[in-house]
Amino acid sequence: MNTIQQKESFLNICKDVAKPEQWERFNSGDLMVHAGDYLSKVYIIKSGLFKVCLEHREQKLTIGYLSTGSFTGLIGGESNFQYPYSIKTVADSEVYVWDRNKISELLTVFPGIANELKSTSSLWAMKLVDRLKTFAFLADYQRVACWVFDYFKYNDYYGNNIWSLLSEKEMAEYCLVGIDEFKNSMKQLALSNIIRYSHLNCELLDAKRLKFIIQAEN
Amino acid sequence: MNTIQQKESFLNICKDVAKPEQWERFNSGDLMVHAGDYLSKVYIIKSGLFKVCLEHREQKLTIGYLSTGSFTGLIGGESNFQYPYSIKTVADSEVYVWDRNKISELLTVFPGIANELKSTSSLWAMKLVDRLKTFAFLADYQRVACWVFDYFKYNDYYGNNIWSLLSEKEMAEYCLVGIDEFKNSMKQLALSNIIRYSHLNCELLDAKRLKFIIQAEN
Known part of the structure; x- marks a missing residue:
């Protein structure tokens, strides 16, 4: 087996x-x-x-x-x-x-x-290590980008499509940002053609540029 | 055995x-x-x-x-x-x-x-969890208090007296604060009779008040 x-x-x-x-x-x-x-x-x-x-x-x-x-x-x-x-x-x-x-x-x-x-x-x-890096090193917008990155990185998240079970409020809390800040950051990622998303689903269009945002100096 | x-x-x-x-x-x-x-x-x-x-x-x-x-x-x-x-x-x-x-x-x-x-x-x-809490929730002065708290919490630190092997610069980096901020925070903790310290050693005088500083709203 x-x-x-x-x-x-x-x-x-x-x-x-x-x-x-x-x-x-x-x-x-x-x-x-x-x-x-x-x-x-x-x-x-x-x-x-x-x-x-x-x-x-x-x-x-x-x-x-x-x-x-x-x-x-x-x-x-x-x-x-x-x-x-x-x-x-x-x-x-x-x-x-x-x-x-x-x-x-x-x-x-x-x-x-x-x-x-x-x-x-x-x-x-x-996951703990990734979260530590996020909070020690990243700015608000990068933390939102990181949520999207984590979602596609962990198969237990993406594979189970947990996006459909999470509210925007819940995702904003994960990023430790306000809900307006979360929405604006997500819009910015969508306008840059890095992701496409609805409240039920998220699609990753450009992993390279998403990673670049997270790696960039803030 | x-x-x-x-x-x-x-x-x-x-x-x-x-x-x-x-x-x-x-x-x-x-x-x-x-x-x-x-x-x-x-x-x-x-x-x-x-x-x-x-x-x-x-x-x-x-x-x-x-x-x-x-x-x-x-x-x-x-x-x-x-x-x-x-x-x-x-x-x-x-x-x-x-x-x-x-x-x-x-x-x-x-x-x-x-x-x-x-x-x-x-x-x-x-340790990872404690570090995460520190960076997600605490202000600069609290992070320095947290280093002292961690030092006495972990027997492998305190028992091996690793304080004597660490420079102030090293400890400031652990707290993610500047060296001046670190020194000022340590002085404040000493003036409040919470700790007594030299570059070779640290003594905890008042664990309760140290914990209180970390738990306080920032």
Whole structure:
């Protein structure tokens, strides 16, 4: 079995073995995980969309999104670990909730999945690094360009078309800019023929020039 | 064997088994890892101090430091992974350089170490999260307060007294402020009896008020 097949079998087993009480529904806006919690659960997203946030007083920062097929709650290996993020639904969602120890056992039977989880956590570290660069180095307009760049860079975003589930307000918050600033920047990118977009979809027309905007001195 | 004993045995084995060509010296200012490299090596710091940086054009951002006993190069598990950081010496340093596959084999004999590596990478993720919060939410003076806070929070910094190996310029760069701003903020913290410091050492007198400064609205 290759990794994709293994992942499918794994998700199918999760579906077959899951007891009714392991299957949870969250409505849009619900809080699934509260920053500072000690997680003993692993969450596997069946459908919908969650955002992973950092909070500081009234301010919020979205680090990234969890869409269909994403896992969360395996941070810190087997040890008990205070979870640094809040996780909230962006759209109505369905989740399998697993005991962390049980999922660890199950993963021994699926080495491909265990490896994928490792690279998932590396991918997550990469997302953190990208976000750090964005906030340390980039100006407002560049941060909006970066959102578009991230969207097409991460297959779990683009492949699941999470654009259609996000409001402009939500995207503006991701960029830490006001909604008017977000709209103007998006218009500017569209007028420059770098993207074409509606509230349901975004198409990348010129990746080179998009990258150039992000790399430019601000 | 508990984890500390295992770590000692592991580092002793590294010392005993290491061939002369595995033992490398770096002078202050040397580049050990270049951002974008595919690492097939694991580096174990024997002595000295390294900084882990992100770069964007002329700008630099130090994410954290690697001091005696730190590992690096295991990111991405067994798969080949493009390393997102540059790693440079801050002081003259000595390092054991290992083939990643060999270290993975060795680690199967030391489950405690393997677990510690997992929590090390979680600690590293926590450092990234703290840095993200700092840059997304905090003002200049708060970022300097945050450096002091981080220093006492992370045992590998405080326990190894890395303060004595860092210049004020280096610390100002960590905070992404100018050197004058850094000095003024440190003076302010000292005048408020929150810290006592010299270029070789820092003492925390009032952790509560330090935290309060970081948490305050800016």
